[in-house]
Amino acid sequence: xxxxKILEDIEVDYLYHLGLDSSMNLKALFGxxxxxxxxxxxxxxxxxxxxIQERSDKTLIIEQFGKTERTSLYKIGNVIxxxxxxxxxxxxxxxxxxxxxxxxxxxxxYIFLRLGTSGGIGIEPGTLVLTTEAVNSNFxxxxxxxxxxxxxxxxxxxxxxxxxxxxxCVKTTSRLVLGKTLGTDDFxxxxxxxxxxxxxxxxxxxxxxxxxxxxxxxxRNIEMESTAFAAFCVRADIPSVIICVALxxxxxxDQITSTKEEMKHYTDNLLDFVAGFVYDxxxxxx
Numbered sequence: 001x002x003x004x005k006i007l008e009d010i011e012v013d014y015l016y017h018l019g020l021d022s023s024m025n026l027k028a029l030f031g032x033x034x035x036x037x038x039x040x041x042x043x044x045x046x047x048x049x050x051x052i053q054e055r056s057d058k059t060l061i062i063e064q065f066g067k068t069e070r071t072s073l074y075k076i077g078n079v080i081x082x083x084x085x086x087x088x089x090x091x092x093x094x095x096x097x098x099x100x101x102x103x104x105x106x107x108x109x110y111i112f113l114r115l116g117t118s119g120g121i122g123i124e125p126g127t128l129v130l131t132t133e134a135v136n137s138n139f140x141x142x143x144x145x146x147x148x149x150x151x152x153x154x155x156x157x158x159x160x161x162x163x164x165x166x167x168x169c170v171k172t173t174s175r176l177v178l179g180k181t182l183g184t185d186d187f188x189x190x191x192x193x194x195x196x197x198x199x200x201x202x203x204x205x206x207x208x209x210x211x212x213x214x215x216x217x218x219x220r221n222i223e224m225e226s227t228a229f230a231a232f233c234v235r236a237d238i239p240s241v242i243i244c245v246a247l248x249x250x251x252x253x254d255q256i257t258s259t260k261e262e263m264k265h266y267t268d269n270l271l272d273f274v275a276g277f278v279y280d281x282x283x284x285x286x
Contacts, residue, residue, distance in 0.1 A: 003236055007100065015097040019067030022104045029065065030105035034078040035278050036098055038091070039115040040225075041083055042072035044267060048081040048115065049074045051275035079278060088183070088228035095232045111162060112240040114229050115274055117267065118221040119191060120246025121214055123177060125258055126266045128273060130166060131158060131181040131242035132218075134226035137190070139217045143183075143231035156183075156230035159239040166241060169277045176273070179220025181242060183227035191222050193254040211250055221246055245270040 007013060013022040020026070039045055049062050053076060063075045071094060073082040082098065084091040095112075102110060120127055133141045134156040142153045163178075170176050188196035192207040202210075214222075226242055233240035245266045248256045258266070 015101055017070045017093050018097050020101060026101060026105040031107060032078050033080055033102060033107050034110050036080045037113045037115055038082055038084045040086055045072045045074055045081045045083045048271050048275060049076045051271050052076050052079055052279055055279045087224045091225045092228050099236055112233055112238050114242045115270060116223050116244040117247050118223040118244035119248050119250045120221050121211055121219055121250050123220055123246050123249060125246055125248055126175060127246045128176040128270055129221040129244050130163060130176055130178050132178050133180045134183055134230040135180050136227055137184060143227040154231035155234055156227050158230055158241055162239050162241045166277055177220055180218045181226040182214060182219045182222045184222060184224055195254045243274055
């Protein structure tokens with residue numbers, strides 16, 4: 001059943017950014033999908049399916065679909081892993097197109113997971129944050145979406161049952177915290193950094209005051225996609241969750257100074273954790 005009835009009158013729907021279209025036998029290719037795992041970079045999308053493959057003793061095959069100018073889309077078993085680029089406009093494009101793809105493929109009972117990197121607030125680099133609520137820069141759980149000449153506010157509440165399922169998989173050694181995630185419009189001024197190309201519109205004291213208030217409001221990390229992702233999934237009635245790894249504690253500075261090896265270790269831990277959750281689901285890998 002189409003969420004958008006207009007799609008029923010389109011003879012062929014070209015999913016331009018994916019390089020796929022509705023005239024293909026999408027049901028044969030994607031009809032069994034239960035998990036869509038999305039991250040910013042193509043490398044992270046591929047590393048994630050490799051983690052799934054390793055858990056299957058390499059019996060599962062990794063397949064790549066579509067064009068690669070804007071995204072990399074891989075499938076293994078019942079899992080899609082894809083990149084969505086940076087920022088809310090980019091992830092919204094792929095949320096629309098991957099949702100339409102799954103609908104044309106006849107998929108049901110699937111979930112979306114966003115796997116991201118982020119700036120931590122009051123937590124150490126390498127900590128995983130399981131988002132309880134995606135909030136905007138005013139710490140409100142809404143996404144303000146400009147459509148034509150109107151602004152709409154959509155709720156950004158995530159699936160509490162799914163959050164509980166993932167939390168139950170946490171081992172005592174896992175560095176994971178629950179908290180709100182702040183979604184911003186950019187990496188520099190939107191996140192209160194002082195090291196952008198333009199003269200800051202705020203002082204160091206104002207920046208620290210804002211970050212401290214965010215911490216007191218329960219925010220544990222900052223990134224650039226959470227509110228748009230959560231709002232889309234609420235509107236589409238798709239169970240969803242966000243798990244990000246912190247690359248920096250923003251209370252201690254603006255620059256990400258972790259080494260390449262340290263950042264790989266942080267992201268590997270994120271991918272390992274989510275791959276373990278996905279693979280362990282009884283109806284996931286078939």
